[in-house]
Amino acid sequence: MNNESAGSVSTDLETNIRLLTQQFQASEDLHTRAFHYKGHQGCLLYLVSCTDKMKLQSDILKPLLQAQEGRIIDVLPVLNLAVLFDFKAASAAMLQGQCAILLDHTAEIVVADVSASAEQAVTAPHNEQTIRGSQEGFVDEIGKNMQLIQKRLKTTRFLHRQFTLGQESPTIVRLLYIEDFADPAVIDKISERLLSHRDTMLKSPGQLMNRLEGSRLSLFPQLLLTERPDTTAAHLMEGRVVMLVDGSAFAVIMPATFFMFFQAADDFNERWWNGTVFRIFRMVSFMLGISMPSIYIAIVSKHFDILPIDLVFSLKASLENIPFSPLMEALFMTIVLDLLREAAIRLPQSIATTLSIVGGLVIGSEVVNANLVSTTMIVVISLTAVASFSVPSHEMRLAIRLISFPMMIAASLLGFTGIAFSFSFIFMHISKLETFGVPYFYPAAPFKPRRLLNAIVQLPGRVFGKRRPERGSS
Structure with missing residues (x-):
């Protein structure tokens, strides 16, 4: 009874199935499939709307039925595997398109990624069109957006932090930055504000932007939004931090200064x-x-x-x-x-x-x-x-x-x-x-004449030569 009240996994298969099923309030979208593994009774639980049935059958069920020895995590040909010990974490993983594998006499839940992804074609940006620039824009899938940025940043210093926000409807949020270019204090401050999000659902990136802005009463925008991967990569190389939200086709660039809002991609292509x-x-x-x-x-x-x-x-x-x-x-x-x-x-x-x-x-x-x-x-x-x-x-x-x-x-x-x-x-x-x-008014206040000239005038690179980006500055 203590295990049930705490939400932790027990060694009884029927109890675990019942408690995990209760997390979804008897949803008709939840399906189960019984199987035997090395003489033990097991059960596979998954959400039909989030799961690719072909992956589930070929990558999960078939290897389990054919396995003769070894642990479950050793016989499944799936990259994204995890072992969990409470039902809340397992249900959150299932909502992300993973299946839960339960085994009798085993106090753990193995979750494997079998998510169904609707491939969205990369198209030209709708709001930031250019004449000679790249014709690729972000899509609503965060993984695809990461690929578009990574394709332009061929560096091992490109890092990210991942957050899962929303208590009832988890949403993946990632902070992207380049090590030694971005200011660690800025990254930690953004991470702290993201972790303060306690809403039940993340409806849009605007909810997070309201928390991230320094002055909520100011009429001036303090975060820059872009739907262009090339623009995002350029800002990352200048030492800024980028936030991607799953389900949004825009990247949020931080910190933003006044003069950044007047730059266009064509400025650098002409x-x-x-x-x-x-x-x-x-x-x-x-x-x-x-x-x-x-x-x-x-x-x-x-x-x-x-x-x-x-x-x-x-x-x-x-x-x-x-x-x-x-x-x-x-x-x-x-x-x-x-x-x-x-x-x-x-x-x-x-x-x-x-x-x-x-x-x-x-x-x-x-x-x-x-x-x-x-x-x-x-x-x-x-x-x-x-x-x-x-x-x-x-x-x-x-x-x-x-x-x-x-x-x-x-x-x-x-x-x-x-x-x-x-x-x-x-x-x-x-x-x-x-x-x-x-x-916000950098480099006009504090006054930096050389950088102010570079912010207003698009001078050739050889005029100033190579320079290392100032952390968080424009």
Whole structure:
């Protein structure tokens, strides 16, 4: 009775079968198969939905029936074998596609991997497309993602730590890093935060990202997500840590700094002049995305006198019959644009394309005809949207959309002074922000001129020569 209450394995086969079966609440997915091994009664337990029956029959059942001597773990032609002594661990292994082998008069459970894997073809990345770069993207299977990274990192220093998170529905999570390149303190800190996960189920990597971020109140993303194995391998070689979650086609790169969100794979596949110019364009687009509506509001509300007289007359004419303030116009058009963007994401692709074209044309023309929004505001919001779309990171694009709202309010109240205060607050915030002990605004704060130049300008490698990566830095 003590063994039963403790959940440990006894020497009685029927008791062990009953207790292991109870772990699954009499699930119809659980099947058993009795067999004899060296004169002893045995039983094979497996979940049909997680098991490859051909593997089970050829690699487990057939060798057991034909074996004449030796231990079970010595006669099975399976690489992934383990001996367990409690039912909870055995049931967790069975949920991962392993079968449990019980033998009479033996107080142990042998589990062997016979999992059924649905092979998912490697396709081109959907969100990080390149012209001349690799056309391989991550898939939902963590083992396949490891292979894609390992194919690009031919080094014996490539290591990983594996975690099983989720009390009721275990999910495999792996931390990848290169020994002597990644900072051990960062690895230990990430591992500690992962082990603090006590939820019953890991629904998405976003649950872990909320725990891993240093400042949860910051609007700026502190973790970089990518679906490209070549990008992941490059960050590993620069001393960063990568997290893979089984069932997710994205890798999470830590620690992330501000300038990393403006780098694209094409920067390193084109001539350095092209990479430099377009990286600078993306940074300028970030500034325009958060400030362009605010600048327009400040000019129209407080600072008409800075414009040429001809432009003043043009703006006055477009605003003549508009009953709302510039702030209300900007908020209305920004919200409408965000609603169109969200609808295009959630709808099927064939319908989303039609909605984007028809919705944009109809709404844009009709709100002007109804004198709800000025034509100049339509142009400003459209340019703002185009500027935000040029930023490679989806998380940074979301941050641009959120930051622009309080900046528009500040511009409406204080004009250019409000914009100046907003930018000052933003730069103070990102200068103070840290991710796993690494300054978020590195190498601008603390100021490292040589590395800042390399972060902004995609210079040829021979300019700086070979350099060893700084642990955790950009």
